[in-house]
Amino acid sequence: MSTYVKPVIPTEGRLGHLTVEQTEKLQQFWVRLYDIFDGKTQFDQTAPSSFKGQNRDEDTPAPAPEKKSGWFGRGKAAEPTEAPKEAPAPRFTGADLQKAFWKLTMMDHPDLILLKFIRARKWNLDDAMKMFLNALKWRIVERLDELIELSDVELEAKYPKFIEQMKVGKGYLRGADPLDRPMSVVNARLHHKADQPPETIHKFTLYTMECGRMVLPPSAETVIVVFDLSNFGLDNMDWGFVRLFVQCFESYYPETLGVCVVHRAPFVFWGLWKLIQPLLDPVVASKFVFTRNNAELHKVIPRDRLPINHYEGLDDWTYEYVPGTPDENAPMKDLVKKEEMINERHALESRFDAVTRAWIKNIDGQNSSERDEIAKELREQYARLTPYVRAKNLYQRLGVAHDGQVTWTYNVKA
Structure with missing residues (x-):
């Protein structure tokens, strides 16, 4: 039951x-x-200013001001020819x-x-x-x-071990709850900070966020994130990832986190939580739910949406990375059709802009049905534009995201 x-x-x-x-x-x-x-x-x-030094290893303390010149302080002046130059903002x-x-x-x-x-x-x-x-x-x-224009292979070439993050199942999207909110699973036990360059995990996190937007249907505005902390240890902790996760949902994808489930947190986690919690905006912190076992998890996510393996759900499914094929992004190379589709998109954007500019000339608090109709056209057109401007991702290969529709299939066992 x-x-x-x-x-x-x-x-x-x-x-x-x-x-x-x-x-x-x-x-x-x-x-x-x-x-x-x-x-x-x-x-x-x-x-x-928070963007500066964004690729620096965030677990490495900033050098002391009195001993370092550059971004973090002014120490003893170095020779002009040796002084590090900061890239122009x-x-x-x-x-x-x-x-x-x-x-x-x-x-x-x-x-x-x-x-x-x-x-x-x-x-x-x-x-x-x-x-x-x-x-x-x-x-x-x-x-x-x-991140959305390059293929998996191209991302791997630019960010070493990018594909490996997907192969091991470190983080992936799977299914949606009855309110159509997509679910993202993070298997913390599979992450070891030294196994890949910091920039790779940084970009992979953002890549997953953007894939999550693709599987967000019109009926839902938020997502569910499940941090699976089974067998979690201190060597799995990555402060850089934690900071990025918090920043994303607080500042760059606001009002997008529906629930963050922290599942099977071991004793060692609670000491870390005392450090993490003060970093959170109270609204984001209120979205955290802690489940000690699968029975408690089933109260947040129904069993028929959870895999049998590991979560004692009813869905006979196991995560597997499906690699891309050599010709899956052929439409992106059709420059004539691509330009035609992009021009069609820009025309719709211009129409929406024109109607919106007319709508705001009189601040009366009344909705514009014409704007809503153009917005529907924008959604439909983006589905047709996608093959020409976005490289195919795992969720398109799995048939989850196709022609602007989101379809999850569950192999439910009694």
Whole structure:
């Protein structure tokens, strides 16, 4: 008998459930956003300081200021010819951010994206705008386009042992709960920090986040993450990954984490948790659920959505990495068709922009059905555009994500 307890998902402030006042706030946010895109409003064009040194091993303490010159302090002056030179900080224009915005949107309604940032900052538009612009800059700096445009083999060439992360099943997406929230499983016991370059696990984490967006259906806005800490030891701990995980769900993919299940945490974990918990925003911290055994896990995720092996579920399924084929990305090489599809996309974006600009001329808190219809066209068109701009990933090979649809299959055994 199932012990699953179906949660109630809040609708307040969500797309399709906005009050007049909330719709007015959304309209005002669009006004500010277009002023930045059009270059009418000044904004901080530099990358936030937190981006600097992002590839440094985060477990290595920063050198003491009095002994080191450079980013972390000014010690004794070195010879001019020997002084390390800091790479110039990138600067962003409104046009850069508008391009990043449309790439972020993908198959989502543009309002849905903005509302996540607005809700994350409790409807304070100044704070929400700062957060949103930082997220767009971050996506550019992190080269997230590259992660979806390169094949597995190409990612392996650029980031050694990238494919190995998938082969061992260190982290993967599997199934969805009855509310259609995709589930991401992280097998911490399989991770050893020294087994791969830090940049590889950093990029693999972001790659999984972007794959998760592809299997997020219109009926769901959030995901479930299961940290399986079975047989976890201190040698499995990676502070760099923890920081990235926290930053992603707090700052760059806000309002996306539905539940974070920490499963079978051993005694050694609780000392680490005392260090992790203060890093979390209270809202994100409230999403953590701790399950000591499979029976408790079945209350959060129904047994028919969990594998028989290891989780005592009902789904006769075992994770396996399916490699790509040599010709699976042939459409990306069809430059004529690719350009045609991209131009079609830009035309739809321009239509949405034009209707939105007309909509925000009168801040009246009324929804625009015309905008919603164009948003549906954007989702449909992205499904057709995908083969020309995205390399095929594991979840497309498995048939989970196909033609803009998300289909999980479960081999349920009684």
